[in-house]
Amino acid sequence: ISRKGSTLVREIREKQSMNKSRQRFWELAGSKLGNILGVEKTAEQVDADTAVVGDDGEIDFKEDAKFSQHMKKGEAVSDFAKSKTLAEQRQYLPIFSVREELLQVIRENQVIVVVGETGSGKTTQLTQYLHEDEYTTNGVVGCTQPRRVAAMSVAKRVSEEMETELGDKVGYAIRFEDVTGPNTIIKYMTDGVLLRETLKDSDLDKYRVIVMDEAHERSLNTDVLFGILKKVVAGRRDFKLIVTSATLNAQKFSNFFGSVPIFHIPGRTFPVNILYSKTPCEDYVEGAVKQSMTIHITSPPGDILIFMTGQDEIEAACHSLAERMEQLVTSTTREVPKLLILPIYSQLPADLQAKIFQKAEDGARKCIVATNIAETSLTVDGIYYVIDTGYGKMKVYNPNMGMDALQVFPVSRAAADQRAGRAGRTGPGTCYRLYTENAYLNEMLPSPVPEIQRTNLGIVVLLLKSLKIDNLLDFDFMDPPPQENILNSMYQLWVLGALNNVGGLTELGWKMVEFPLDPPLAKMLLTGEQLGCLDEVLTIVSMLSVPSVFFRPKDRVEESEAAREKFFVQESDHLTLLYVYRQWKEHQYQGDWCNDHFLLVKSLRKAREVRSQLLDILKTLKIPLTTSGHNFDIVRKAICSAYFHNAARLKGVGEYVNCRNGMPCHLHPSSAIYGLGYTPEHVVYHELILTSKEYMRCVTAVEPHWLAELGPMFFSVKDSDTSMLELKKMQKEEKTAMEEEMENLRRVQAEAEIEN
Numbered sequence: 001i002s003r004k005g006s007t008l009v010r011e012i013r014e015k016q017s018m019n020k021s022r023q024r025f026w027e028l029a030g031s032k033l034g035n036i037l038g039v040e041k042t043a044e045q046v047d048a049d050t051a052v053v054g055d056d057g058e059i060d061f062k063e064d065a066k067f068s069q070h071m072k073k074g075e076a077v078s079d080f081a082k083s084k085t086l087a088e089q090r091q092y093l094p095i096f097s098v099r100e101e102l103l104q105v106i107r108e109n110q111v112i113v114v115v116g117e118t119g120s121g122k123t124t125q126l127t128q129y130l131h132e133d134e135y136t137t138n139g140v141v142g143c144t145q146p147r148r149v150a151a152m153s154v155a156k157r158v159s160e161e162m163e164t165e166l167g168d169k170v171g172y173a174i175r176f177e178d179v180t181g182p183n184t185i186i187k188y189m190t191d192g193v194l195l196r197e198t199l200k201d202s203d204l205d206k207y208r209v210i211v212m213d214e215a216h217e218r219s220l221n222t223d224v225l226f227g228i229l230k231k232v233v234a235g236r237r238d239f240k241l242i243v244t245s246a247t248l249n250a251q252k253f254s255n256f257f258g259s260v261p262i263f264h265i266p267g268r269t270f271p272v273n274i275l276y277s278k279t280p281c282e283d284y285v286e287g288a289v290k291q292s293m294t295i296h297i298t299s300p301p302g303d304i305l306i307f308m309t310g311q312d313e314i315e316a317a318c319h320s321l322a323e324r325m326e327q328l329v330t331s332t333t334r335e336v337p338k339l340l341i342l343p344i345y346s347q348l349p350a351d352l353q354a355k356i357f358q359k360a361e362d363g364a365r366k367c368i369v370a371t372n373i374a375e376t377s378l379t380v381d382g383i384y385y386v387i388d389t390g391y392g393k394m395k396v397y398n399p400n401m402g403m404d405a406l407q408v409f410p411v412s413r414a415a416a417d418q419r420a421g422r423a424g425r426t427g428p429g430t431c432y433r434l435y436t437e438n439a440y441l442n443e444m445l446p447s448p449v450p451e452i453q454r455t456n457l458g459i460v461v462l463l464l465k466s467l468k469i470d471n472l473l474d475f476d477f478m479d480p481p482p483q484e485n486i487l488n489s490m491y492q493l494w495v496l497g498a499l500n501n502v503g504g505l506t507e508l509g510w511k512m513v514e515f516p517l518d519p520p521l522a523k524m525l526l527t528g529e530q531l532g533c534l535d536e537v538l539t540i541v542s543m544l545s546v547p548s549v550f551f552r553p554k555d556r557v558e559e560s561e562a563a564r565e566k567f568f569v570q571e572s573d574h575l576t577l578l579y580v581y582r583q584w585k586e587h588q589y590q591g592d593w594c595n596d597h598f599l600l601v602k603s604l605r606k607a608r609e610v611r612s613q614l615l616d617i618l619k620t621l622k623i624p625l626t627t628s629g630h631n632f633d634i635v636r637k638a639i640c641s642a643y644f645h646n647a648a649r650l651k652g653v654g655e656y657v658n659c660r661n662g663m664p665c666h667l668h669p670s671s672a673i674y675g676l677g678y679t680p681e682h683v684v685y686h687e688l689i690l691t692s693k694e695y696m697r698c699v700t701a702v703e704p705h706w707l708a709e710l711g712p713m714f715f716s717v718k719d720s721d722t723s724m725l726e727l728k729k730m731q732k733e734e735k736t737a738m739e740e741e742m743e744n745l746r747r748v749q750a751e752a753e754i755e756n
């Protein structure tokens with residue numbers, strides 16, 4: 001009873017403090033908005049679509065005088081970062097108060113799970129504590145991140161805290177970029193990088209400790225690493241593993257490693273007032289923009305964080321925000337407080353990413369528009385307002401269609417709570433959910449589906465096979481992927497020629513593993529070698545591995561499209577990319593030339609880097625660079641070899657159907673083929689994106705007999721006579737045959753084990 005009583009007291013206290021902060025909030029917000037939003041009646045609800053700012057950006061500023069005074073006082077919310085030295089800041093973090101106990105538990109155990117609120121100091125401090133406790137005297141402390149942005153920004157921060165040059169004692173490695181050196185003792189890296197390192201050194205001898213950070217994100221690579229690191233732990237007594245996690249999943253991680261200790265870092269958070277939309281929001285970009293304008297104009301200082309879905313939506317939101325601010329400034333004689341609009345997503349160039357951490361000038365408010373990257377991987381201080389659209393982008397694999405698609409999905413309740421929590425780090429905050437409470441309670445999943453259960457496993461299968469883990473169905477997965485996905489991925493690898501009939505790696509497969517590329521791109525490269533056009537294909541693969549090189553500013557759309565068209569190669573977007581790169585090279589890789597032609601020099605430079613790294617790998621494999629000269633047909637043929645699963649046949653104007661599953665797909669308006677009004681009978685495409693329609697991105701016209709020649713298991717010359725149904729039946733039979741073979745293999749192996 002007494003325990004119940006104390007919970008009750010706590011709850012009441014919490015409610016009281018919530019009410020207080022809420023009250024304070026609305027007092028400060030001024031009655032006008034309160035009336036419009038009907039807050040006085042139901043304090044829980046806010047209609048996100050209602051805002052003070054009209055579509056035309058008109059606003060009555062007089063009534064908000066109270067607020068502008070407030071802003072002008074200008075006392076910034078948190079001058080913490082400014083006024084304290086880095087060393088002082090470190091001591092203020094929650095993790096610091098438990099430093100000794102934590103180190104003691106680490107000394108006594110080989111594996112531990114560390115749980116703590118985002119921002120408690122796990123990512124930046126753990127590695128340094130381990131260094132201070134002398135784990136780096138005989139080995140490296142590695143820390144994995146599911147996202148490259150986090151790996152880079154955290155490494156930078158820690159190098160500053162340790163007063164060393166980035167890349168010296170503290171460094172980072174992400175795919176195609178290694179900023180570490182012989183002195184590096186703390187290495188941040190993406191989980192993908194560590195996974196690849198296990199290929200070369202399965203015991204990870206170089207590392208003394210691995211911190212698997214953000215494990216709760218359950219990225220594909222993290223999940224695979226779990227199984228692999230479990231083996232390393234068993235085989236190396238001197239090796240330590242620390243798994244960090246948000247509260248979610250901690251027990252599960254502990255169980256996976258045999259009930260290892262869970263260490264909790266005490267939290268330090270403030271209450272967050274959660275307001276739901278009364279009605280479902282029709283356009284979440286618009287809804288978020290309106291809500292942030294409302295906050296900016298009527299609410300006390302404090303930065304805003306918007307959770308958006310992807311790069312396009314973020315750019316649209318930023319653009320719209322900037323436009324409205326401009327309209328506001330021109331439509332009033334009053335001084336409008338500044339709004340610093342800052343996008344953040346993984347493909348954003350690093351220098352722009354760093355901006356979100358910088359302090360805004362006095363009196364200005366930051367508005368960060370982010371993907372779910374800001375949920376846990378990045379912590380920005382000073383956020384008082386969170387706007388949650390309730391959506392996120394997820395790569396989802398559809399095994400029936402055999403393809404990945406990046407789709408917008410409602411986030412899980414756990415993710416929504418995590419998002420809301422970002423508002424309560426510096427003081428009591430507010431989270432505006434642009435969805436109804438009913439949606440939260442009844443439509444959202446309690447927790448996210450691990451990536452391993454929803455993506456194409458091609459590259460993972462390839463990696464595990466090369467680690468001699470032959471029977472993937474027996475691999476120690478924390479949550480095994482659906483068998484259907486494994487078999488389908490194996491089937492695709494078999495089609496690409498990477499696996500033989502009994503599921504073992506072929507010679508081609510072994511070579512493909514060497515490249516940190518998706519299997520189809522690795523295949524394209526190696527076919528380029530065979531057909532004697534490696535130089536061309538190498539450039540194309542590099543260009544496909546970086547963000548788009550075409551720059552299309554919203555206010556100069558026509559000009560930029562005209563510039564883009566000049567590079568078009570009629571039959572192929574891939575060849576268009578090749579042409580762009582070659583032209584850039586011809587102009588001495590100049591930046592000015594790029595700007596003149598609406599090309600993003602950063603992307604091109606990155607492509608050049610990727611190219612040189614892939615070239616290094618080719619050199620170590622002793623594969624010479626060949627060129628096709630002016631024969632671009634063989635380049636198209638090499639492209640064709642990578643994409644059987646993405647072959648499509650013409651059906652109407654700009655309209656195609658996937659050759660294997662009959663799914664409709666369309667030429668994207670940005671495609672060179674579309675632009676030049678050419679309609680080839682057969683095409684292959686790099687990926688499918690689902691927006692208003694299923695669009696094929698990056699398309700190349702191919703000859704049907706190439707499909708037959710290169711992918712005989714899919715296509716025969718009289719393909720067009722084969723009905724969809726028959727084709728499906730054939731595929732199914734092939735797949736069953738393969739599954740049977742695998743089953744046989746398993747049995748043989750099992751018998752062999754018994755004999756041993």
Ligand code: CDP
Nearest residue numbers: 118119120121122123124125153154157379
């Ligand atoms: O990993 P966890 O979420 O527990 O915290 P962290 O990433 O180690 O962040 C601790 C603190 O370091 C944050 O509150 C930020 O103030 C600061 N930080 C920063 O200023 N810049 C970064 N790039 C990363 C962290």
Ligand code: MG
Nearest residue numbers: 122123376377
């Ligand atoms: Mg962290």
